[in-house]
Amino acid sequence: MGMNDEHADLAGYVAGELSPREAQAVEAHLATCVECRTEVESLNEMREFLGALPPEALLEGPPEGGDLLLQRTLRQVRSEARSSAGRSRFVAVAAAVVVVAAALGGGVLVGRSGSSGAAPEAGAGQQPPAPATSSAVPGTKVVTGSGSGTRLTASIVPAAGWVRVEASVSGIPAGQKCRLVVVGKNGDREIAGGWLVSEKASREGAKLYGSALVAPADVASVVVENTDGHEFVQANA
Amino acid sequence: MAGLRTRHRQEVADEALVRSLFEEHGKAMLAYATRLLGDRSAAEDVVQEALVRAWRNPESLVNGKGSVRGWLLTVVRNLVIDKVRARDARPAEVAESPTTVAVERDHSDQVVDSMVVLSALDGLSSEHREVLEQMYLHGRTVTEAAEKLGIPPGTVKSRSYYGLRALRELFGNQRAEGVA
Numbered sequence: 240m241g242m243n244d245e246h247a248d249l250a251g252y253v254a255g256e257l258s259p260r261e262a263q264a265v266e267a268h269l270a271t272c273v274e275c276r277t278e279v280e281s282l283n284e285m286r287e288f289l290g291a292l293p294p295e296a297l298l299e300g301p302p303e304g305g306d307l308l309l310q311r312t313l314r315q316v317r318s319e320a321r322s323s324a325g326r327s328r329f330v331a332v333a334a335a336v337v338v339v340a341a342a343l344g345g346g347v348l349v350g351r352s353g354s355s356g357a358a359p360e361a362g363a364g365q366q367p368p369a370p371a372t373s374s375a376v377p378g379t380k381v382v383t384g385s386g387s388g389t390r391l392t393a394s395i396v397p398a399a400g401w402v403r404v405e406a407s408v409s410g411i412p413a414g415q416k417c418r419l420v421v422v423g424k425n426g427d428r429e430i431a432g433g434w435l436v437s438e439k440a441s442r443e444g445a446k447l448y449g450s451a452l453v454a455p456a457d458v459a460s461v462v463v464e465n466t467d468g469h470e471f472v473q474a475n476a
Numbered sequence: 477m478a479g480l481r482t483r484h485r486q487e488v489a490d491e492a493l494v495r496s497l498f499e500e501h502g503k504a505m506l507a508y509a510t511r512l513l514g515d516r517s518a519a520e521d522v523v524q525e526a527l528v529r530a531w532r533n534p535e536s537l538v539n540g541k542g543s544v545r546g547w548l549l550t551v552v553r554n555l556v557i558d559k560v561r562a563r564d565a566r567p568a569e570v571a572e573s574p575t576t577v578a579v580e581r582d583h584s585d586q587v588v589d590s591m592v593v594l595s596a597l598d599g600l601s602s603e604h605r606e607v608l609e610q611m612y613l614h615g616r617t618v619t620e621a622a623e624k625l626g627i628p629p630g631t632v633k634s635r636s637y638y639g640l641r642a643l644r645e646l647f648g649n650q651r652a653e654g655v656a
Contacts, residue, residue, distance in 0.1 A: 250637035282640045288593040289612035295508040302506040312524045
């Protein structure tokens, strides 16, 4: 902001760093310069918004001693779910899981689309900022694979009887309709997610988050294939 | 597709959503609610209800104005207000008590704006974000922030300025998106 720097030390003024005399000089300038005045006012507005945030807003992670609270919440959700089943809910929840658990990079979808083929619309264009991923779960296995220009790195995060999969995939041409598949040791194939490779994802790779109903110990590999069954890459566990 | 399988899948998705929200935002939600209510057990009820609402309205996590965390904290706040109101209504059904007013006063556009800012903060570079957090959330001076972050005061000053400018930009975009 060369212009304003020439006018006055706005950075020092907004930061509250100036001596009274320097501040006075800036204020004298602001009184006559609309440009700088508007600038300072709008930056001060940002400062106020920041100041109005509750300090707790920056805390990360689960609360200490919160296990019972989590269990209570899950119980309530389960019992409410039982009384209001319906697959439309699944699609919406799956979409939210994606947005909550992920949201970086290009279009990212999770969940098999079932009979309808309707992918959950996770709002590729309107993503809330990405929360951190769950890298710290004990027992998480990271597997990698590559083949003909395609690379796959997947974290297999254990859950009780199932796994979460966080995969980075690069090198797949744009336009491909892909699936992330978790293959069990018994040969079972569970689709953990599907997506359409965008131009951006083709260039820069995509991050995908899914889940599969395969016990953590039974995961044999993670595979990326297209909907015609062509396998791009496989990462063995 | 077998009904049982769909049911199971549904439960897995439900559980995954609630767990990931809890693991990511639980601490912030509970700490916030506890401070406002001054009572951990009442605060836990609020957090539980907020998480259940998130699960019931997953679309608000996708289309919500501001960040997921902003949405959750706003719900926490609204639930706290309801609780305080109910508590205050019990002894006397008359006018608003000072507590209600205190909680409610800034429950307004500014809260929403702050939540949008929270989400905009996430879009900043870490250099900008850490300086803004130190100075404008924790209320530290340039010198204190410089010491805390181990960088020269001059750098803090310029980052605080360019950080605010970048934030303003992101904020404008997010607000426009949220309204759309």
